[in-house]
Amino acid sequence: MNVWIAIAVTAVGCYLVKYLGLSAPSGVLERPLVKRLAALLPVALLAALTAQQTFSDGGQIMLDAKAAGVAAAAVALVLRAPFLLVVGVAVVVTAGVRALGG
Amino acid sequence: MSEQTEIRSTERPVPPEPAAPAKPDSAVIRDALGVGVAVGLSGFAFGVTSAGAGLSLLQTCALSLLVFTGASQFALVGALAAGGNPLTAAAGAFFLGVRNAFYGLRLSAVLGYRATVKPLAAHWVIDETTAVTLAQPDRRSARLGFTVTGLTLYALWNLTTFVGALGAGALGDTDAWGLDAASPAVFLALLAPMLRTAVERVAAGLAVVLVMVTLPLLPTGVPVLLSALAAPAVLVVQGRRERATKNRTATGEDRS
Numbered sequence: 001m002n003v004w005i006a007i008a009v010t011a012v013g014c015y016l017v018k019y020l021g022l023s024a025p026s027g028v029l030e031r032p033l034v035k036r037l038a039a040l041l042p043v044a045l046l047a048a049l050t051a052q053q054t055f056s057d058g059g060q061i062m063l064d065a066k067a068a069g070v071a072a073a074a075v076a077l078v079l080r081a082p083f084l085l086v087v088g089v090a091v092v093v094t095a096g097v098r099a100l101g102g
Numbered sequence: 103m104s105e106q107t108e109i110r111s112t113e114r115p116v117p118p119e120p121a122a123p124a125k126p127d128s129a130v131i132r133d134a135l136g137v138g139v140a141v142g143l144s145g146f147a148f149g150v151t152s153a154g155a156g157l158s159l160l161q162t163c164a165l166s167l168l169v170f171t172g173a174s175q176f177a178l179v180g181a182l183a184a185g186g187n188p189l190t191a192a193a194g195a196f197f198l199g200v201r202n203a204f205y206g207l208r209l210s211a212v213l214g215y216r217a218t219v220k221p222l223a224a225h226w227v228i229d230e231t232t233a234v235t236l237a238q239p240d241r242r243s244a245r246l247g248f249t250v251t252g253l254t255l256y257a258l259w260n261l262t263t264f265v266g267a268l269g270a271g272a273l274g275d276t277d278a279w280g281l282d283a284a285s286p287a288v289f290l291a292l293l294a295p296m297l298r299t300a301v302e303r304v305a306a307g308l309a310v311v312l313v314m315v316t317l318p319l320l321p322t323g324v325p326v327l328l329s330a331l332a333a334p335a336v337l338v339v340q341g342r343r344e345r346a347t348k349n350r351t352a353t354g355e356d357r358s
Binding site: 002003004005006007009010011013014015017018019020021022023024030033035036037038039040041042043044045046047048049050051052053054055056057060061065066069070073074077082083084086087089090091092093094095096098 | 140141143144147157161164165168169170171173174175176177178180181182184187188189191192194195196197198199200201202203204205206207209210215217220221223224225227228277278279280281282283284285286287288289290291292293294296297301302305306307308309310312313314317318325326329330331332333334336337
């Protein structure tokens, strides 16, 4: 049930912000500070999510094969690999390190 | 739909309406299909991740059908897998989705849809449709690009989500296949093109520090929300510095 509540709240919330943007009279959200905050918010959240999902399992901080996979993805990004390849590299390297007992 | 084609800047000028030569429909459709196919396929990674996180097939497909914004979906299933409170998990997903409001604002002027069409078009307002639409020279091409990208992405994202969620069951232990690394890799791939200046890098670094320090201390899901404070914090510091520089310049103390 909890999962369905989370799905419903996320679906409604995400739809409403999309609709709000498309329907708001221009000028309402165009203040420079609001725009800068909106651009910076996903940066902070994505950085935190990357770190959390790479180095933790539930509430515990840990270091395992996933860190090697995400590091390999970072290298792929620096080399300007396309999106799917970046994700593929992370998965393959993680599986490989785990198979080797990492 | 994992938002690879990150919008470089919300400051991108809207293309002048009649000045640029009309783009052939086939070229617009090719652009749109290219983005749609490449990104739509990563719905497979979402399907697998969501199933691996313990969501049912129906729940996984409901997310792709109803939420339809990749980063938020990955964030939600990650938070639920970690055992977070459903509202905390939804809040993280919601904050990631807020940027779509700013895309909608820009698209509204370019697409010029009637009020009756907007509730339908709104569901497709995401990174990729915005990128394709804003790249078109006129309203006709913009509408075509938006529609074809939206349709391609929506169809493929949902189809591949379904296949991924089904396939995860056949794979058994998804961790053994390294599939738990897909989600952080998606986040990193979304983040990378955003790290353009020192401001973004400092905000990202501060967010990482905040989340790692608070992770063992606070309830699941809360550390990520707390890390969002890195954004206003960095803006406040930057604003102070700009004012200080201005004052120094004004009083002439800057000539050392």
